[in-house]
Amino acid sequence: MLQVLRSSWALLLGMTLLMVGNGMQGTLLGIRGAIEGFSTFEMSIVMSGYFLGFLGGSRLAPEMIRRVGHVRVFAALGSFISAVLILYPAFTDPTAWTIGRILIGFCFSGVYVTAESWLNNAATNETRGKALSLYLIVQMIGIVSAQALMLAGDPSGFILFIIPSVLVSISFAPILLSISPTPAFGTAKAMTLKELFTRSPLGCVGVFLLGGIFAAQFGMSAVFASNIGLSVGQISTFVAAFYIGALLMQYPIGWLSDRMDRRVLIGFVSAGVAAGALFGFVAGGSFEMLLLSAFVVGGTSNPLYALIIAHTNDFLEHEDMAAASGGLVFVNGMGAIFGPIITGWVMGVIGPFGFFIYMIVLATILAGYAAYRMTQRPTAGADTTSYAPILQSATTVAMEAAQEVYIENELEDESNTFEQAEN
Template sequence: MLYVFRSSWALLLGMMLLMVGNGLQGTLLGVRGAIEGFSTLEMSIVMSAYFAGFLGGSSGAPGMIRRVGHIRVFAALGSMISAALILFPVLTDPISWTLLRVIIGFCFSAVYVTAESWLNNASTNETRGKALSIYMIVQMLGVVSAQGLLVLGDPSGYALFIVPSVLVSLSFAPILLSATPMPAFETTKPMGLREIFSVSPLGCTGIFIMGGVYSAMFGMSAVYGTEAGLSLGQISIFVASFYIGGMVLQYPIGWVSDRMDRRVLILGVSVLAAGVAVLAVLGGDVFWLLLMVSFLFGGLANPLYALLVAYTNDFLEYDQMAAAGGRLIFINGTGAIFGPLVVGAIMGAVGPAGYFGYLAVLMAGLAIYAAYRATVRPAPGWEETGSYAPVMPSGSPVAMEWAQEAFIEAAQEEEEAEDKP
């Protein structure tokens, strides 16, 4: 673990600053949109635009990096992010914000691809799994820290928009000045959608649903907070609780998943998450209950993405896993585009309660489908499955391939250990 920090501290510091900047702008827009008088539906379109841009960046970034290299892509897109962040308080209309969010989503996706390529290249076979875990923790800490910055300024002014712009600009310094050599960039040709769905219908369906859950959970959480009448400080704590829960419960759920039928665990976690969301629908006006719900829901929902990836991998050969990762990213990204749009329409019709009602319905739907799949297909024994690898729904294709490599290496090590007399 210490070796990973020593060899990649500059890259990890840069990524943390990126996440602080990205996390702050996402929550800040939800609050500022209410101040500007944007409707819930308009804000849902603005928030959805980020995920549309992110999906486009995941597809387009590899070609850009091959043509002009990591450093030029980093510099160009970093400048665009900084400029776009400053323009939000200047161009205060839904159409401009939607276009800016598309640009920011595209740029952040490409920047993540670039930075994650460097981080993965800095890892060895022995440290890749630890590096992935540290990277995920750094991402979470960055977003949680961002929520604390929200209360230090006036969301109706300019200063809070300048802060993420500065943080994003500063994040490139430790990354670009790092002694870590620039990696050669290669990506695996993805599997066909029909092929991967035939391999794991539950994995693909679940990851699509989790895209809708994740984008609504984080893209619309600040919008929900403003609609529910929370103060600025309460909104920052509420949003942070989702991420803290995900960070705390990621590893316990991962540990359990390596020791039982993952399908049963997916079913159980989904049922618990749906039940927790229903509690918020019934008692969302009690702030301490709302915090408990956001912590537990984030802690249950975040690991589900990695759990579904691991479950899909259980039915793949090693040489298929990296190729499958690209399609899983696409499926998740497609679901993420629709999440804010649907929850925004529901909240516009029934009020803030529609936010957790939407999350409860999606998690219940995943539980029902998992139960159905358990009746039509036998699961591999837990002793025949691979190891759980933590990966975030916000990860780029590089992060997914990184997780797949860690998964493969852990599985191969287990097989070698079993073969030894």
């Protein structure tokens, strides 16, 4: 771990600052939208714009990098991010904010593709798993730190928009001044969605539903908290609770996934998401209970993504894993685009606590489908890949790096098993 930190500290520092900026703008828009009198549905459209842009960026950024190079793409997209963050308070209109969110989602996706390719290039087969773990940790630290910075100013003013703009601008300095050489760039040809669904129906359905759940947390949690009248400090703490839970539960769930039928664990963890959301719906009148609900929902739903990826890999050949990455990211992105819109509609019909109802429904469907799939196909048995931590905000580059970790771990396990058999 220290070896990875020494070789990639500038990149990881830059990514931490980027995540602070990204985490601040999501929460801040949810609070500022309520101050400006935007309806819940208008805010759901605004929030979904980020995921639409992110999905588009993840597909177009690789071609941009191949044409003009990492450094130019990185610097250009970073400049756009800083500009949009400054312009948000100048144009307090749902349409303008939606356009800004699409643009900023596109730019962040391209920045992530660039940074993740640098990180993957700097890692070796022996350190790639540790590099992904550190990448996950700094992402979580960045988002949680962003919530603390929400107390640094008045959401109705300009200062809280200036802070993330400055942080994003600063984040590029350590990366661009220290990263060398520029890595070669290439991504695997994506597997068709039909073939991917044939190989792993649970994988496709699971990442789609999780896209909706993740988008609700990342995009609509601040909107929900504003609608029920929480203070800025309480909103920030509530949003942070999702990611603290995700960070703390990622590795225990990963440990379990390598020791039991993953479909059983997917079912139980999905039920945990539904139970956490149900608890928030029932006991959400208490702020402390809301925090506990957010911790449980975040701590179960975020690791569930990597768990479903690992399950999908159990039914893929090594040479197909990288190709499956693009399809999984695309399906997850489609779920994320519609997630805030449906959440906003449900909140408009039921009230603010429709936020939890939406997640209960999606998590229950996933748990039920996992149980159904157990009746349709036998378990993968001992021939399974190892769990590797990865977030839903990861692009195809990070996903392909994670797939390489899966393959390396499986080959190492096979080698150890063979050696034990010989002895």
